[in-house]
Amino acid sequence: MSDVKTAKLALDNVTSGYGHVDVIKSLSLDIRRGEIFALMGKNGMGKTTLLKTILGLLPLKKGRILLDGKPTDNLGPKGLVDAHVAYAPQDQPLFQDLTIRDNLRIALRSDRDLNAGFDRVQGHFPFLTDRLGQKAGTLSGGEQKMLIIARSLMMQPDLLLIDEISEGLQPTVIARIADALKTECEANGTTILIVEQHLSFVLGIADRWAVLKLGVIDDSGDIAGDTQDRILEHLRI
Template sequence: MLQAERLESGYGNSKVLFGLDLEIGAHSVVSLLGRNGMGKTTTVKTLMGMLPVQGGSLRFDGQEIGGLRPHRIARLGLGLVPEGRRIFGSLSVLENLVATSRNERKGLWNLERVFGLFPRLRERRAQSARTLSGGEQQMLAIGRALLTNPRLLILDEATEGLAPVIRHEIWACLNQLKDEGQTILLIDKNLKEMQHLVDRHYMIEKGRVMWHGSSQELLAQPELVDRYLGV
């Protein structure tokens, strides 16, 4: 579905990605792992067109998307739950969801499906989004992304800073999405939860993929966690 080959990107003259390779197959769940500052969020921003591709290629369903604007990439089927949630605080829960709703494909995500996944959003649909708890805002951010009906859903630190009970709800949601065949790219630090969810992990360091493999392969090589994820 998505292939990045020798991908280079960064911020102006400051390059962050140096020939990164990444492949995400349809209906798979892939993780991007690495310490802070190694290029994970830069990769996400490049995939979504928020940073320019400075080298290499980036294809989605065989189409080169490296030069497309973010709104065009989103319309192709890439949906993002950004780091820090970025919900529209001045709008209600319902207005946040309606703002991104798309009804162009079969098997749709709609308001009822999102409310079924996160019943608390139904209860608070008239409430200002800025008054939600952190966990409820994260649910809203995920629901908003699902209403774009993404073919590839990207989640950047979706459980960071949340209470354990809310993290459990988010992981249950992601497992349900996997069971339904949703393609997912996941950035998170919780390897215990990811090992049953993720089909393939990519570990990056200084803008390069240093290792990739299955959860079973990762569990068999604990030194990799110390090398690439340890503080």
């Protein structure tokens, strides 16, 4: 683990969960500035619980969470938004009866940033800005996932947390999302923590990875030639 003071996001002996049940157990992890970090693991291993803990949606029982070297204890969800932290959740919380324009607009505090935001997401998903007046509920499943990613990018985040975005998507949609995420990292220095089970998607975009098993990091490393085999061994168990 690198120095927690130099990481974009650092978890230091974090324990969290629901009530008296500890789901995340003394977990330490760092995400470097400007990298894509993939957190993998089978269902029920605590991946989404960890994201919710980082976002302040679940209480931190023990340990520290640091953003740019500073504790996030007193920030809460609103404070994290102010710190340019964005979240693309798994369960597609779009406003189905609102237009694409209004769903994108919700990510911003001021309409002064609207055109800049549209310009940014148009480069990744041109079809969205061509259909700004269309209701989100009329989009296909893949288009809605792209809208979720686009909305999270509207605020120009420094840190983006993504939960299982590729689930159920066609390869062409996955490829478009992968290109968008890689471009964000390369062009804007965005740091991305992505929870995923789609192995080829991860291998195509991530710099580093870790496997979560029963609330602890079971293995981790850089993306390398043996990465796929190492991860598959953990996912089979």
